[in-house]
Amino acid sequence: MTGSVIHCGWMFPQLTSFVPGRLCTSYAAIARPNCHSFGRRKSYLLTTNCFSDVAAVTIASDHNYGNKQVISITPRVYDYLLTNVREPSVTSSWFFRILRELREETATMHGSQMQVSPDQAQLLAMLVQILGAKRCIEVGVYTGYSSLAVALVLPDSGILVACERDKNSLEVAKRYYDRAGVPHKVDVRHGLAVDTLNSMIENGEGCSYDFAFVDAEKRMYHDYFELLLKLVRAGGVIVIDNVLWHGKVADPLVNDKKTESIRSFNRALLDDERVSISMVPVGDGMTICRKR
Numbered sequence: 001m002t003g004s005v006i007h008c009g010w011m012f013p014q015l016t017s018f019v020p021g022r023l024c025t026s027y028a029a030i031a032r033p034n035c036h037s038f039g040r041r042k043s044y045l046l047t048t049n050c051f052s053d054v055a056a057v058t059i060a061s062d063h064n065y066g067n068k069q070v071i072s073i074t075p076r077v078y079d080y081l082l083t084n085v086r087e088p089s090v091t092s093s094w095f096f097r098i099l100r101e102l103r104e105e106t107a108t109m110h111g112s113q114m115q116v117s118p119d120q121a122q123l124l125a126m127l128v129q130i131l132g133a134k135r136c137i138e139v140g141v142y143t144g145y146s147s148l149a150v151a152l153v154l155p156d157s158g159i160l161v162a163c164e165r166d167k168n169s170l171e172v173a174k175r176y177y178d179r180a181g182v183p184h185k186v187d188v189r190h191g192l193a194v195d196t197l198n199s200m201i202e203n204g205e206g207c208s209y210d211f212a213f214v215d216a217e218k219r220m221y222h223d224y225f226e227l228l229l230k231l232v233r234a235g236g237v238i239v240i241d242n243v244l245w246h247g248k249v250a251d252p253l254v255n256d257k258k259t260e261s262i263r264s265f266n267r268a269l270l271d272d273e274r275v276s277i278s279m280v281p282v283g284d285g286m287t288i289c290r291k292r
């Protein structure tokens, strides 16, 4: 959709004028003018392909795809992207500062690379808002960055079931839910995610959730997905993280168990008619599935 506007009531001026003569900006938006604050907005703007860094452009070698130019995320492009995420600004409101503070504390901890990136968390939160989700599930919470981003945009009556096996990281997450004033929106479940999801199904909660995010044990993706398909309603969304797995899935020389498992999961999803899918190269790659 290069250079075109879809349902767009307004747009960011800096993006429309970015690199004159090489405009490669796409917008997909459900927008209402003057109503775009992250916390309470009723309008949403998605931007893609907002860059024109020649060194960062890859052209598919398969010419059947029309020499389509695709952006690669170089460090320069990624730095630019992060300056366009609302979370990291020192001057931004409390709402964004709390996420930044959690990210900075997590950065000092063991396993900090596991946390989703700010741009990815922003996308998750926006999906939840677009969907009007009230009941959500997260599989793999760690210190709570992605779950906090989601909880912050849920309505007050909303709930996020947060599944995590590691007690220590959950303590950090719970501290931030409290600080952010959202503990009533997060139902923390300490234990193995498969056990928690099974107990929710046994409890009669099938088809009652709007949104789920999977970011835990890679070799369990098939199992998480099948259980979540039972818990999420038709029209609901399941997002699976790390589907590009540091690029290893595309490298035929890498055949370790985790990579093989993600490859096999990706292959299975491609043929799975129970869902519509979109693989998005954000963060470590994530697939957004809409249950039919």
Ligand SMILES: C[S@@+](CC[C@H](N)C(=O)[O-])C[C@H]1O[C@@H](n2cnc3c(N)ncnc32)[C@H](O)[C@@H]1O
Binding pocket: 114, 115, 116, 139, 140, 141, 142, 143, 144, 145, 146, 147, 163, 164, 165, 166, 169, 191, 192, 193, 194, 215, 216, 217, 220
């Ligand atoms: C990649 S991290 C999650 C990052 C988190 N989404 C964030 O944005 O900070 C994966 C987490 O899943 C947890 N995990 C791994 N296997 C699990 C399992 N079987 N059940 C529950 N949690 C699990 C790990 O302890 C780890 O904290």
